[in-house]
Amino acid sequence: MLLVCSQSDSFNRHIKNMYGDQVIVRSRLLEPSIENGKLQIIHAPSYSDQLMDWLDAFAEATPVAIAVASDVPGVEEMLNYTRSGVKGYCNSYMAEPYYKQLQRLLENDQTWYPPSLLSRTFEVARQSLNRSSAFNSLSQLTSREKDISFAVANGNSNKVIAKRFGIVERTVKSHLTNIFEKLHVKDRVALVIYLNQFNFRREDKTGTF
Incomplete structure (x- = not known):
């Protein structure tokens, strides 16, 4: 019954x-x-x-x-x-x-x-793990490297970034080399994709970018 x-x-x-x-x-x-x-x-x-x-x-x-x-x-x-x-x-x-x-x-x-809900649950868990891994990778960056990473993700050129932080373009390039190595990305395009897929974007409120 x-x-x-x-x-x-x-x-x-x-x-x-x-x-x-x-x-x-x-x-x-x-x-x-x-x-x-x-x-x-x-x-x-x-x-x-x-x-x-x-x-x-x-x-x-x-x-x-x-x-x-x-x-x-x-x-x-x-x-x-x-x-x-x-x-x-x-x-x-x-x-x-x-x-x-x-x-x-x-x-x-x-x-x-329901199998469909179980599949979605596993996918959410997988994305959570991926996001956690991404956060761990970002934690390896210095404060300046994070600022430059987010500036790149927001579409700024090396020249604009250098002016914003009061450094020369050669220093920006040096920071980017370190960032690429730490995050295991090959270039700035890959860096933008890496940050955007996890919604790691920092809004600039100074109006100078």
């Missing part, structure tokens, strides 16, 4: 079309009970603090697996529910084979999340 908590007529029809008499639909959240089956699906049209409070109270302490069906599933919402002990997360109106797969896995103490 499957227990569903939902106040949506359209979602209830969707579930009943798949499960027929094998589903119990309730309109309000109840303390999970193994008597109603090993899986409880909660329909959450949108993120709810009330639901989060309920999950914090019951999700990790109950032997009943809890899944949240969202009308607009997203990575951040999925991660928030997961932290509260939810074992499954899905699109409210996904097809029957996916619901049956979710049910089978959760009733066997496993988890189920």
